[in-house]
Amino acid sequence: MKKRITIVEDNTVIRETFAVVINNTVAYQVVAHYATCEEALKNLDCDSPDLVLMDIDLPGMNGIDGTIQIKKRCAECIVLIITVLEDGEKVFRSLCAGAGGYIVKNSDTDDIVRNIDEAFNGGAPMSLNIAKMVVASFNRVQNSPLTEREKEVLKGIAEGKSYSKIALDLFISKETVRSHIKNIYKKLEVNNKVAALKIAGSNRWIN
């Protein structure tokens, strides 16, 4: 059975052509595409997507808040950000909000499908600048939730090493590197929720 995908992107051309690329694959089908988060959220239950491709700058609710809402209602659903620039602050904030990775809008057809495959199989891409922001985010908390191996993988990415080089240095496979990255993303989301709660608690916003 094909995996169900929805697209949230306000640029009609990009939205529709992304849908064509995905519908041309054997494994995936686009069940719906929307110009706004509000529409996507309204139809979330009936669409019941396995993966949502989400733009960040949208009219009305932005993609970061949209990601939070989707993850809240459907924790198993993977959100992949579609972006022009892959290493911006907004992409990082989307990852903290629960997105499982990102796809550059200008990617090759093969890259788009490969990124979706990777998101399902574990291990979305992570760039050097995003890795640096992730490191900084985990440094904020006293007890890092990352395992030693995950720290080594993250350090390798932040130093500019390719996945193959990290795999070579740590005597592991490229697939294992990717699965570590997936876990780092998951912990980043949890970590940021914890950090947000701690900040809120220290400011007596919650009891």
Place this chain on the structure above:
Amino acid sequence: MILILIFFKTSQSDIPSGFKVILGDPIYVLLINCLITLFFGGFLAYLQMDQERDRLKMRALQDRRIDELDDAVKKRTEELNTMRENIATDFHDETGNMLSAITRQATYLKLKIQAGTEVHKIVESIIFNSKSLYSSSKDFLWHLNHNSDDAEELFAYLTAYGQFYYNQFDIAFSSGSQMKGSKQLPPSAALNLIYIFKEAMNNVVKHSGANEVIFKMAIEENKIVFALQDDGQWKPSDDLQNHYGLANITARCEKNGFNKIIVKESMGTRLEIEVPLKISYHG
């Protein structure tokens, strides 16, 4: 004191009576002397005060002018920064999306056209050009929006590119810098170095068959050396010059005063670009 001394000496001295008639009594002389001294003293003090007042006025004027210029420079810098940020945002919102839309539409068209036909090739060319424009716009924007003359920043940018690029292949990529502290590159060097090393990184994938690539930066006397080392076996019959796309690289080096060295080793090849820290430009 001096006046009292003059008075005392005058009264004690044996001045001829003719002079006494002309000069009058010593007390009178003393008084006249005092008056003249007071007059000139006062006049000089007044002049000095006047000059001091003018000097202070001038200093205040200068300070005000400097403050005005400072404010103007600060305002202009802020305007330029805002303009740069706007260009980056515009690129993200408008140009980047537009170029992505062109790529996506052309990709859609490619799916609809039979491979091998003339139209298919044209569509492929549109995709290639759109992606090239997207990539060079990103480089240009980075150059505009960052402290791109800082060698460390440039090294980090090229490392990030190398990481992203080689992640698409099974090639182990890493980088290393032996430089401590920031070094200022000559203006426009950064953008040219980006184009040079992007071309070199691309050619390593195309022609060297390398498993591992290392990008390095080091400082030597008055020059910074950027090097791309691979462990590939470049085909001996092939011209290494063509492999590295050296026509473009050589032209860029000559135009910017860089020195290009290619070192062939038993275990691969190294392309070194030396950037003098003081450069004279040609063309």
